[in-house]
Amino acid sequence: MPEYFYRIKNLKGEEKTGTLITKDVQSLSKIFQEEGYFLIDAFEVTSDEKEKKEEKSEGKLNFFDRLSKVSITEKIFFSRNLAVMISSGISFAKAILILKSQVKNKKFKFALSKIAEKINKGEKFSEALKEFEDIFPPFYYETIKVGEETGNLEAVLNNLAAQMERQYNLISDVKSAMMYPLIILLTLIGIGFFMIFFTVPKMKAAFAALNTPLPLTTKMILDGADFLTKNWYFSLILFLIIFILFFFVFKSKRGKKIRDKLSISMPIWSKISKQTNIAVSLRMLSSLLSSGVPILRSLEIVSGAIENSYYQKVFEKAQEVVKKGGQLSTVIKEHEDLFPPIVTQMVEVGQESGETPVILSKLADFYEVEVERQTKRLSSIIEPLLILIVGGIVGFFAVSMLQPMFSIMKGFQVQQ
Numbered sequence: 001m002p003e004y005f006y007r008i009k010n011l012k013g014e015e016k017t018g019t020l021i022t023k024d025v026q027s028l029s030k031i032f033q034e035e036g037y038f039l040i041d042a043f044e045v046t047s048d049e050k051e052k053k054e055e056k057s058e059g060k061l062n063f064f065d066r067l068s069k070v071s072i073t074e075k076i077f078f079s080r081n082l083a084v085m086i087s088s089g090i091s092f093a094k095a096i097l098i099l100k101s102q103v104k105n106k107k108f109k110f111a112l113s114k115i116a117e118k119i120n121k122g123e124k125f126s127e128a129l130k131e132f133e134d135i136f137p138p139f140y141y142e143t144i145k146v147g148e149e150t151g152n153l154e155a156v157l158n159n160l161a162a163q164m165e166r167q168y169n170l171i172s173d174v175k176s177a178m179m180y181p182l183i184i185l186l187t188l189i190g191i192g193f194f195m196i197f198f199t200v201p202k203m204k205a206a207f208a209a210l211n212t213p214l215p216l217t218t219k220m221i222l223d224g225a226d227f228l229t230k231n232w233y234f235s236l237i238l239f240l241i242i243f244i245l246f247f248f249v250f251k252s253k254r255g256k257k258i259r260d261k262l263s264i265s266m267p268i269w270s271k272i273s274k275q276t277n278i279a280v281s282l283r284m285l286s287s288l289l290s291s292g293v294p295i296l297r298s299l300e301i302v303s304g305a306i307e308n309s310y311y312q313k314v315f316e317k318a319q320e321v322v323k324k325g326g327q328l329s330t331v332i333k334e335h336e337d338l339f340p341p342i343v344t345q346m347v348e349v350g351q352e353s354g355e356t357p358v359i360l361s362k363l364a365d366f367y368e369v370e371v372e373r374q375t376k377r378l379s380s381i382i383e384p385l386l387i388l389i390v391g392g393i394v395g396f397f398a399v400s401m402l403q404p405m406f407s408i409m410k411g412f413q414v415q416q
Helices: 025-034 048-058 063-067 072-087 092-100 106-120 125-130 138-150 153-210 216-230 232-251 253-263 269-291 295-305 309-323 328-333 341-353 356-415
Strands: 003-010 015-021 037-045
Touching (some): 072 092, 072 106, 092 106, 125 138, 138 269, 153 269, 232 253, 253 269, 269 356, 328 341
């Protein structure tokens, strides 16, 4: 029978964890119900034979597995459950292998298997994580290193999970705000293709049969549709070339700089972009400092982790200034186009009171709420704008197609 790691809770809120050999999860739940506990979570503890079979089947990662990304939700799940298992007395390597069996991503499975292997050979958890920097960035393993040194790894893992959860919620709010316009844009493109390839050719044949002079706008639509239908392969190749060029330009260093500049300069969007970057960077810096990571190393990690290159430069400069004995607030004050005055003032208060991590955390809380408000406001602004744009396009097409018909009807009335 399989062995299960379990988490249970009673009506008083008392929680217990441990392992038990039983038939299945249902029978495990019944055992604890009789004792007045409810099963919260249960993982099957893999046997040594099963682990070996899994390792053989996993083998090496293929090209597509290596390109895949490990989602932040999987890392949150891993961090939270690892903290629970460590607190229940399960060894590091065993806990990681138990969690590996619950992971679906092959790349993550492979990484956890190698990490458990390194720990079994006597390597520290934080050092084992460094090999998989694309999954566990410096922010993660540096915080773990502090937890190992202070003997407070369980709390550190929970803090990491909370930090990633806040970041996930923040990015989700921003993505949700952009989803509606994207759906409208794709719908418009789909309708446009349908009209060009199916509706417009039939209208053109009808106008040709009636032999009536056409307005300029009608000619433009008919000629454009005619060119696209006759040269669709050329249009497709041109579209692919533009897409590839656009992709590579924006992926290059110079292209990234242009993209970053646009994100903090575009009307309406710039405010959300700035607030998101402020919230993410300050939350990360607060978490690192409160975990015990030195200020210079914390600034270095934040500058490497933040995506926008303009904010990266601020933290890189802050690192140089602090190294020479300067203050973080001095650097932030020089970049009021990126950080509002309130950030400078609050950081100064934190430095004077010696409560910088707490102040940074409160600032991050404030800007996370602001991003949520701004994204909701953005949706209410974009909706009427999209209605006007869609209405304008549909109106232009309708007038252009109906105008010749009205001219024909007028011609019949004059003849009568």
